Amino acid sequence: MTHEPTVFVIDDDQIIRDSLATLLSTAKIRTEMYSDALEFLDRFDPERAGCLLLDVRMPGMSGLELQRHLSKMEVPVTTIILTGHADVSMAVGAMKTGAADFIEKPFRADDLIRRVREAMGKNLEARKQWNRNRELQVRVDTLTPREKTVLELIIEGNPTKTIASQLGTSFNTVRNQRTSIMRKMNTDSVVDLVRIMTEVGGQAEKN
Structure with a gap:
């Protein structure tokens, strides 16, 4: 089954989730909303293309912990970290472990949409190589x-x-x-x- 590329928003702040849902919907970008990392992981499908908009600080599993967890799964996940000014150093650390970008709150709507589209494009390219590698591995097997x-x-x-x-x-x-x-x-x-x-x-x- 082919899925439309999707932005997966993971943030425990309902106001932020609603704001992003409205903004991305206006830009005709498909979105799914999650209030915490574990809720996202319960429904995570590695076959689905898109990107994550991920809050750094959340109860339970933090955004950085989720980022590290996904990095170990060796699937093409493209992540944008949402961060407050005080958490910029944490976001930079997340980029060193595989996050594609980080955006400080409050963000400009046009800037966020542009960077989301760029991240989704990167994910589609990464998935082409991922699928190619899987095809080749089947031959090796x-x-x-x-x-x-x-x-x-x-x-x-x-x-x-x-x-x-x-x-x-x-x-x-x-x-x-x-x-x-x-x-x-x-x-x-x-x-x-x-x-x-x-x-x-x-x-x-x-x-």
Whole structure:
């Protein structure tokens, strides 16, 4: 199911939530409102594109704690921190752990809308690469443990004869495994194979 890109507003202040809902709706930007971090996490769907407008100080899980939690999930989440003047240093710290931007309260409507649109654009681009990486990882996961070992040796630059010697097997066996790897990875080029493995984060995992 395809969802329209959405701004997820997470703020315990009802007045702020209502104000942002009105502002973003006027700009024809889809929004969802949450009063705290746990309410958002209960309904969080990593497949949905958009960005978070996240208050720094909230009861229970703070905005910074939520930001750190989402960063560890390795999904493309683009976050804008909403902060009061006294919390600017905290917002800067959040950017070091992955937040895309921060906006001080009170904010100008046109500035917030512009920065929200920029954040949503960044999220869509990040999701393209995320989906690409997942597609490539599916290919890697089809390899057998021995094929993954051969793959590692291939991308290290070893020729088939050397791989066969290192693994104590025949040239023809490694050649057949190499052919199978290329077919499963949907490529016929070692250069492309190296590029693919770089995209998915390096060498194939060993089972």
